[in-house]
Every structure is written in C-alpha cells, then in structure tokens.
Amino acid sequence: MKVLVTGGAGFVGSFLCEDLRRAGHEVRIFDNYEPQVHAGSQSNIGALLKPDGTPLKGVEIVYGDVRSPTQLDSALKGVDAVVHLAAQVGVGQSMYEIHRYVDHNTVGTAVLLELLASRRHAVKKLVVASSMSIYGEGGARCADCGIITPSLRSGAQMKRGEWEVTCPACGKTATPVATNEEKPVLPTSIYAITKRDQEEMCLVVGRAYDIPTVALRFFNIYGPRQSLGNPYTGVAAIFSSRLLNNNAPVIFEDGDQTRDFVHVSDIVQALSLALVKDEANGQVFNVGAGIPISIKEVATTLSRKMRRDIAPQIENKFREGDIRHCYADIGKIRRYLGYKPKVAFEDGVSDLIAWVEEQKAEDRFEQAAAELAKRGLAR
Numbered sequence: 574m575k576v577l578v579t580g581g582a583g584f585v586g587s588f589l590c591e592d593l594r595r596a597g598h599e600v601r602i603f604d605n606y607e608p609q610v611h612a613g614s615q616s617n618i619g620a621l622l623k624p625d626g627t628p629l630k631g632v633e634i635v636y637g638d639v640r641s642p643t644q645l646d647s648a649l650k651g652v653d654a655v656v657h658l659a660a661q662v663g664v665g666q667s668m669y670e671i672h673r674y675v676d677h678n679t680v681g682t683a684v685l686l687e688l689l690a691s692r693r694h695a696v697k698k699l700v701v702a703s704s705m706s707i708y709g710e711g712g713a714r715c716a717d718c719g720i721i722t723p724s725l726r727s728g729a730q731m732k733r734g735e736w737e738v739t740c741p742a743c744g745k746t747a748t749p750v751a752t753n754e755e756k757p758v759l760p761t762s763i764y765a766i767t768k769r770d771q772e773e774m775c776l777v778v779g780r781a782y783d784i785p786t787v788a789l790r791f792f793n794i795y796g797p798r799q800s801l802g803n804p805y806t807g808v809a810a811i812f813s814s815r816l817l818n819n820n821a822p823v824i825f826e827d828g829d830q831t832r833d834f835v836h837v838s839d840i841v842q843a844l845s846l847a848l849v850k851d852e853a854n855g856q857v858f859n860v861g862a863g864i865p866i867s868i869k870e871v872a873t874t875l876s877r878k879m880r881r882d883i884a885p886q887i888e889n890k891f892r893e894g895d896i897r898h899c900y901a902d903i904g905k906i907r908r909y910l911g912y913k914p915k916v917a918f919e920d921g922v923s924d925l926i927a928w929v930e931e932q933k934a935e936d937r938f939e940q941a942a943a944e945l946a947k948r949g950l951a952r
C-alpha cells in the first residue's frame with residue numbers, strides 16, 4: 574500500500590518510513606522541517622535517499638504544512654493509508670505558545686479530517702499519534718481507598734517539596750500502578766489538550782465516514798534521531814545533550830519521578846501493527862515498555878554509559894504541569910495486536926548514545942529553563 578506519513582522526516586516518522594519500505598510499502602513523507610526540531614541536526618531520512626540526494630524508489634518527499642488544505646489535499650492523492658505524526662512537541666512551551674500548539678496540532682488535524690470528510694480519496698486507514706500526557710497523573714492506589722484518580726499536585730504542595738501524589742479522599746501517599754486505557758483522561762497542559770483533541774477528532778470522524786482509525790498513546794519515546802536541539806522535550810535527549818557538552822543534567826523535583834521509556838523501534842512496531850491489523854480499528858492503545866524508570870536513573874545510566882563523570886544536579890524545583898508517575902499497562906495492545914516491546918532500556922540507551930556521540934548537540938537547556946522560569950512555569 575501507499576502510506577502518507579505526516580511528520581515523516583521526524584524522529585519517529587523517519588524510522589517508520591524505513592520500516593514500511595522494508596515491508597514493501599510505498600511512502601509519501603509530508604513534513605515542514607520545523608526548525609526547533611530539525612535545526613542543526615543531520616537529516617533523518619538519509620537512508621531513504623540515493624547518493625545523489627534523490628529519493629529511493631517507492632519514496633516521495635513533499636514539503637508541506639498540515640495547516641495548509643492545498644498542500645495536504647495534493648499529498649492525499651492516491652494514498653491508501655495515513656499516519657498522522659506531525660505535531661508541535663513541547664509540554665512547557667505549549668503553556669505559552671498556546672496559539673501555535675493549537676494551530677499546528679488541533680487545527681492541522683481538523684484540516685486533514687475535513688479533507689478526508691469532503692474530498693474523494695482512497696484512504697482505508699488512519700493512525701494518529703496520541704500521547705500518555707492526556708492521562709495527567711498515571712494510575713495510582715491508596716492503601717486504604719483502593720484505585721484512585723489523582724488530580725495534578727497543587728502549587729502549594731509542590732512549594733513544600735512534597736512531590737508524591739496523595740489520595741484525594743484521605744490524603745495518604747499513593748502508590749503508582751500501571752495506567753490502562755480505561756483511566757479517565759485529565760490533560761494538564763495545552764500540548765496534552767491538543768493530543769486529546771487529535772485522538773478524539775480522528776476517532777469521531779473516522780467512525781462517521783467509515784475510515785478505520787486507530788489512536789496510539791505513546792509513552793516517553795527515546796532513541797537515535799530524537800532532536801537534541803529541542804530543549805523542551807525528551808528528557809533522555811536533553812540529558813545526553815547536556816552530558817555531551819560536559820554539563821550536568823538538571824533534574825526537576827527529586828529525581829524519583831518515573832516514566833515509561835519506550836524505544837523508537839518499539840513505537841514503529843506498534844505503528845506498523847496498527848496499520849495492517851483490522852483488530853486495531855476504532856481503538857485506542859497505550860504504547861510503552863510497561864516498566865517505570867526514575868529520572869535519576871536516566872541521568873546516572875547516561876553519564877555512566879557516556880563515561881562522563883558528571884553527577885546530575887538535583888534542584889528540587891518543578892515544572893508547571895509535570896506529573897509524578899506514569900507507566901503503561903500494555904495488556905490491550907499485546908492482546909489485540911501482538912505487540913511486544915523488544916528493546917530493554919539499558920540496550921536502548923546504548924543505541925541512543927552511539928548516535929549522540931556522532932552529533933554536535935547544541936545544548937539549549939539553559940535558554941529554555943530561563944524562558945520557563947521567566948513565565949513562572951519552572952520554580
């Protein structure tokens with residue numbers, strides 16, 4: 574089949590296009606080469622080009638912006654499936670560049686869906702990149718009250734440096750549990766709201782127009798090609814960029830907050846399964862490794878493996894909108910699609926480092942931290 578991949582020149586998109594091509598599909602990459610993500614980094618799509626720089630057979634590259642109906646309309650011509658990955662990515666930044674995030678993510682998706690709803694096309698599958706951020710805090714259990722749905726920690730609690738999530742009913746410290754797709758969503762940033770919008774809009778329009786649609790809720794993706802120049806997202810890339818420049822990774826809170834780190838190749842596995850399996854249609858799935866890893870552990874693993882004897886700087890500050898713990902229950906995607914994460918964190922980190930060490934990463938962390946602090950979004 575012929576697959577249109579929006580954001581196809583990005584971190585996830587470029588690996589997906591290579592994989593689709595290996596599986597015998599044709600790909601059309603649609604990308605605006607967002608400077609915040611692509612500036613200074615080597616091209617991600619080198620493996621899809623011939624030595625003279627022209628695309629390999631079965632690959633098309635279209636420069637375009639998802640907010641442009643004209644550009645997107647011509648990109649949709651003759652494609653059998655769409656994987657919608659194009660988005661602005663940065664939780665903290667989304668809290669002040671509100672218009673830009675809503676415009677690219679929510680409005681861009683609206684443009685795509687309106688074309689699918691109103692023009693003749695051959696699209697028989699739509700897969701959209703959603704995010705774990707839509708859950709807000711991950712699943713949690715109170716020893717006395719059972720499973721709870723915690724809201725975002727209050728500013729007052731954070732100022733006291735009491736980082737752990739507490740039970741809304743009795744105030745006891747809660748224990749994280751794996752988050753499944755049934756957990757009520759509670760987006761706590763503009764970025765997360767736009768991801769919920771993308772997911773819900775695609776599923777609703779897909780259902781109304783009989784376009785089989787799947788939403789994948791990605792957890793914290795890491796791996797080669799993650800933008801090292803984007804200081805707003807991807808803690809593993811940010812920390813490796815700091816270490817490469819002989820700077821200490823800066824840890825918010827106390828470093829014991831946890832996330833589910835999923836290697837980019839496992840994300841590609843999930844996308845490829847969602848594209849071809851009918852069992853996926855109309856569903857939302859978590860895509861993670863299913864294992865919580867603390868941010869402190871990310872910093873120490875990276876500095877050990879990069880042989881930089883630099884301890885992380887634990888500042889006990891916090892970022893507005895950050896959650897404490899979230900890791901995926903991956904039972905649903907295992908059952909429906911046979912997804913199985915293949916890359917263990919230790920191996921994935923080695924893979925990331927091998928790539929990082931070939932890059933010239935500009936460390937823009939201080940600049941981003943100052944921007945957030947100026948606006949009271951990191952304290």
Ligand code: UD1
Nearest residue numbers: 662663664704705706806807808811823824825830868895
């Ligand atoms: C967020 C989203 C996630 C999204 C991703 C991409 C949430 C809950 N999650 O991930 O869905 O796909 O962004 O934009 O909104 N940290 C430091 N020092 C740093 C950078 C980060 O200590 O220099 C900490 C953060 O405070 C946080 C953790 O590391 O506790 C993870 O941060 P990050 O990589 O930005 O990802 P999320 O915010 O989890």
